[in-house]
Amino acid sequence: MMHLVPLFMAVPLAGAFLAALPNRRLPWLPDLLGNLAMTWLTVTALSMVGHSGLCAVGDWGYLGIVLRLDGLAVLMLIAINGIGLCATLFSVSYMDRYTARGRYYSLFLLMVAGMNGVVLTGDLFNLYVFMEIAAIASYALVAFGCQHEELEAAFKYAVLGSVASALILIAVAILYGLTGNLNMTAVAVRLAADTDQPATLLAVGLLLCGFALKAALVPFHAWLPDAHPSAPAPVSAMLSGVVIKALGIYVLCRLVFNVFGATAPLLLVLRTLGTVSMIVGVMLAIGQWDMKRLFAYHSISQIGYVALGIGLGTPLGIAGGLFHMVNHSVFKSLLFLNAGAVEYAAGTRDLKRLGGLRGQMPVTANTSLVASMSIAGIPPFNGFWSKLLIVMACIEAGQNWLAVAAIAVSLLTLASFLKVQRYAFFEAAKSALTGVKEVPVLMRTAMLILAALCILTSLAVLAGWREPLLIGWAADALRGGVFGGVQ
Amino acid sequence: MALLGILLFLMIIGAVIAVETRNLLSSIVCLGAIGFLLSIVFLFLGAPDLAITQLVVEILCLVILIRATIHRRVETVAGNREFVGLAVTVVMLAIVLMLAISMMAGFPSLGTSVLDRMAQAPSHFYLLQGKAQTGVTNIVTAILLDFRAYDTLGEATVLFCAVMGALAVLRRSARRRPEEGDAGDEGEGGAE
């Protein structure tokens, strides 16, 4: 299976290049290419379960670039490509609103290729390169509508994203100077042999700032509430669902656990950032009336949960954090697709102008209910189990106050989503919305798949409540420490 | 080394002018000057490949930037924020800089590259075996297109991606009018 690993980058890249070809005669070709590529990727990602190993690009071993596949990478691949498939399905009808379909799919596939590259790479500089592919594609996708707000948000996102990339590149340069290597394992070995070097601390600080910016953890979150709502709905779903994780949290965890070693101060920083994001994000979300903007603030808050769980550093905490990361990908992308469907049908996503859509858009309303209950942590749905794991982990680690904060934030989230449900779907119908119809079938399919996943992923806890299906394997990759998972 | 210091100093002065000047065109010209100085510095540091690339990229940057700003209102209206905010920013950045420089104290001093310190570093292999293994004498090219060709593929993709993005951002009409759309699109949909 390992020889298939480079195809995770090559296939979406090929799709992106082909979709970018100027073509007027075959308007459906980009749709087909996008969906085919994502289907192939999803299937292959699923078939990677149970496999791990290294794959040297160009057959140079440690002298060149090494791709590494382990539990965490497979988990991320499944999340990225699965959500990506739902988003492309949704796009087929949704993108009718926009021109330049070919460029849309091209950028979308480039973003996916970039994220897959980031997840699979075992090389620091290669990480930077693929991060830039994903980041640049997402800047352009945020601006895709070319309206005032969208351009403004994209510019803000691009500036902060570039600053983050710059900080990361300085850190890579410092690490190279210290260790003479770019391979993560080699760097980790070198750093472990040569502790107490203040320059290492500088590199760690820069990397933390850079990836916290990409992950939108709280002091660095300014761009997210603008950028995520401005993009077309499937792109918002990708941005909130997987991009902030693949480019932010995932790399943060990978570096903290597998390169620098999970020392107590590092974990404390991660935990603190997580807790602050969790609380501040939900506080900011409560007052929002724009559906997508509200969801975006909740992304900050939920990413905080993930960082908190992983920052505990205990087996239960890591499992909870990773589980929540996967769950958040599913329900947050579903919520954004719901918002897109509402906007597509009703022409607005302002909660004050919506109401009573339950009757006219049953699929959207019901899937949105599922997603809302998941994010708020209502029992049968996946969000409940992962939040439970995180709270249990907090108590187990003796951090009772953090557990209280996690529960309180969960209640506030519930309140916030009750508001969404009430104003958008339940309340009496507004006269302006009488002509609204349910969205086309492919958009409904995408939402139904994600809603089913909200329930199915919660079954993962049946496999073992301490370490739900696949999550234990992924957590092993982190817990494996410096030499993490793969030899 | 003194020469390097002087060149760097000039670059910093250029950077300050580029950032602070009120006229956008002078700012762009200053950027060009910095890039040109950087190209010379690369030449001194034994990196002719970089010097050439930096030089041509710089020219292209200037052309693109000037093309974007010419004939537009280029005077910088609100140059700065209010004084207090500015002062706080400057102090903060100064602290960060001092901190960074002090932390760099343990960093291997300039002029002792990885090659001198680590016999195991991949760079040794590249220099020793580069020609025998790849058949090219420019080791930078050997790294770029053989040892780390995957990075280069990524790099070409980044460029393509940015150009696709620019094409997408600069297309004439981004949204279709509602009446052109397909069914399920009636009402006030799409009109923002």
Place this chain on the structure above:
Amino acid sequence: MIYGLCLLLIVVGLYGVVTKRNVVKIVISLAIMEYGINLFLVLVGYRTHGTAPILEEGMMPETLVAQSVDPLPQALVLTSIVIGLAVLALMVALCVRLYERYGTFDVTEMKKLKG
């Protein structure tokens, strides 16, 4: 000392990004940051009196190892220069489109976004 100056260059760029209110100025400041970082990478690979990592006619690879500068950071910088150019092109495109929408490059006059 040289490293310090290089970091100063990066910080000057960062200062411009943080304080300036003109989109083109911000792009220029980002470019300055980029230059500083590229220089930093090359400095990391520098060796006193080092030569270019190109095998001259009749030269033994061992001589090259003894006197050449580190080639790897150069390859990285080459990539980084092109990435910088790509980001610049995209951001200029955004600036131009913003100008078309607002008739100005000034961020303070762009206020469609709340918060």
Place this chain on the structure above:
Amino acid sequence: MSGGTHQGGMSLIVRTVTRWLKAFILLFGIYVVLYGHVSPGGGFAGGVVIACAYILLTLAEGRERTARLLSERLAAVLAVAGLLFFLGVGLAGMVGGRAFLDNFLVGDSGAEPALASGGIIELCEIAIGIIVSMSLFLAFAVLSRFRVSLGDGDETATGEGGAS
């Protein structure tokens, strides 16, 4: 679209000089692309030089005349072809169980460096030259086209280019 003096290009002198210069710039760009493996330079630097040649042409002669030589459509197709070729070379390396981007064409190591001694290096170098030059030309073309489509409503345009 074809409005006024500033879209037709620059003065006669500039145009004449450009006509002579462009061939040399192109030639130099191609040289830099092809000889990157033995001397400083390579696909990126050479690609930018080639892009500059076309950009100079656009500035001097105007968009319409340049489009006759190299339309945006052709540039996009060429850039994509270059990328697909690079990717294809990488995938071709995988045939027969070898690695992605394996240098499967590498020649006799003892031979003196010739144009084709680097195996896939030379092929990739050319592909990169095409990708870079065409992408950058495309970016520039679309930037300048966008300016035209605006109609320069609120601007007091006085003529084209900083040089005039």
